[in-house]
Amino acid sequence: MSDAKTLIDLEDNYGAHNYHPLDVVLSRGEGIWVWDVEGNKYMDFLASYSAVNQGHCHPKIVEALVRQSRKLALTSRAFRNDQLGPFFKELCELTGFEKVLPMNTGAEAVETAIKAARKWGYKVKGVPEGQAEILVFDNNFHGRTTTIVGFSSESQYQDGFGPFTLGFTLLPYGDSDAVRAAMNPNVVAILIEPIQGEGGIIIPPKGYLRLLRELCDQHNALLVVDEIQSGLGRTGKLFAYQHEDIRPDMVTIGKALSGGMYPVSALLADDAVMSVFHPGDHGSTYGGNPVAAAVARTAMRVLLEEGMIENSAKLGSYLMDRLSALDSQHIKEIRGKGLWIGIELHPEAGGARHFCEQLMHDRLLCKETHEHVIRLAPPLMITREELDWALERVERVLATEAVAV
């Protein structure tokens, strides 16, 4: 067995440096807990960016992975497989959409939504060829492909990667007038995160999604909601858009769709939109493979059967209450829904990473997002006692004096 230092050196010497991880080398996980190579135990308060909503190595999901991979792992979509139909049916019944298009990563699901919206725009709405426009928002995060980073407002995501795909218009997130003014006959879709996760747990003003729904109806455009991080229970409902009682035309999901076991993503839509795809228009070698389908079916079942969505709502308000009662000079604002909370620190606090490093030494694993936000997002099966254990540490670290930088 190698020690942490040796393993970190291997990563750094042989791997591309496109991440800046905390220096904790994990080798085992169970539920909300993970262990490093030296046997130290930590509570995971990131849940792999909400991919592990069901907890690490959930025995039922592991069982589905093992059982299916022993039987049949990949057919490609050139042939059918016995897991795909049931997966589609269960996912449609759960979400209320008529059709599913399976992919692997979140970014691929978003790319699929973009292709569907454009094709719908040309073939159904009648937008002149090459003129389709999609409205997107400042501070968005929809993935890392060249097309997607092409409409990011984050300069680092774009720097050095152009030229970019045309046809996207950036608007201020939460600004109603800006969207009203931007609507025009060539707009085929509005693409939005119902809560911006990577952007720092930013919640738009109440009624914003409803307004977008109305504008899309008035102007014959599609409302596309990216629920890859916010969906599947994270905010205390199956989907974050349900807090505003709307129904989008398309939804992208990923991350927790497999409970962290395997890359599985999907685009959800009704027939009226999904039927723009014909054989040969779009696809993926691994998309909808039997292992992905079996794992996702089980991950969805676990989420529902074990009451994780309700738990997220209930313990999320508890966590929010406890955090709001905190008296710390460092805190600028606390925002969130369900078990998804961002603690924004004042710039003078010296950056969120510093606090995350202290929390790591205290055996609680969090990750900063943007420079000044500590993101709290534990697996959704956490108990109140375990939350108290974490809160003790968060309270302690936020009670410290300002850090020297």
Ligand SMILES: *Cc1c(COP(=O)(O)O)cnc(C)c1O
């Ligand atoms: C993580 C994320 C993505 C991208 O998912 P990948 O699996 O990393 O490609 C897209 N949209 C949102 C909102 C996300 O949080």
